[in-house]
Amino acid sequence: MQPHPNVRAVQAALDDAGARDGSGTASAVRxxxxxxxxxxxxxxALGVETGQIANSLIFEADGAPLLVLTSGAHRVDTAGLAARLGVTRLRRATPEFVREHTGQPIGGVAPLGHPAPVRTVVDTxxxxxxxxxxxxxIPRAVFPTTYDELLRITAGTPAEVA
Structure with missing residues (x-):
């Protein structure tokens, strides 16, 4: 079975970035x-702590997409994050907005592999x-990485988001 086009795009972006997992091995989508x-x-499903899951949440920040990679152990404080980023209006994006800017469905949005770069914040x-x-x-595809790699491969900005 051929991988879904979104999975192929994410793997290609990982390969292009030279992404590594926690052991130093090339990151691979599973x-x-x-x-x-x-x-x-x-x-x-992975046998890890919920906090180890990097939730990819797309927000609309003053009309532009903002990807917030947050620990699965907590929720984003939108008012606090908006203030830290100097954004007037920060709200969860609609499924249509998410797909338009990432090419991926909610529940499977990857940190990379989008049609165009998306401003990214990574939860400290x-x-x-x-x-x-x-x-x-896609919702059944995942890949291992590290915090430092996630910052590097997304050109993300570290921030406290909860």
Whole structure:
């Protein structure tokens, strides 16, 4: 079976970036037996802590897309994050807005592999884990990485988001 086009795009972006996982091995997208739509479900499927899951959340920030990679262990404080970023209006994006800017569905949005770069913020809480897991373009695809790699491959800005 050929991988989904989104999975191929994410893997190509990982390869192009020279992305590595926590052991220094090239990051590879893995397909789980079933779709996982929550951080808790992903953590259970992978046998890791919920906090190790990097939720990819797309927000509309003054009309532009903003990708917030947050630890699955907590929720984004939108008012606090908006203030830290100097954004007037920060709200969760609609499914249509998410797909328009990432080419990926909610529940499977990867940190990279989008049609165009998306401004990205990476939750500093993820730095507490030697290995973290992010979505791979569809709800059953994931890949391992580290906090430092996630910052590097996304050109993300570290921030406290909760």
């Amino acid at each position: 397909l789980l037996p079933e779709a996982v739509h929550t951080a808790a479900a992903a953590a259970s 809480a993820l730095a507490g884990y030697p290995e973290i897991w992010a979505a791979g373009g």
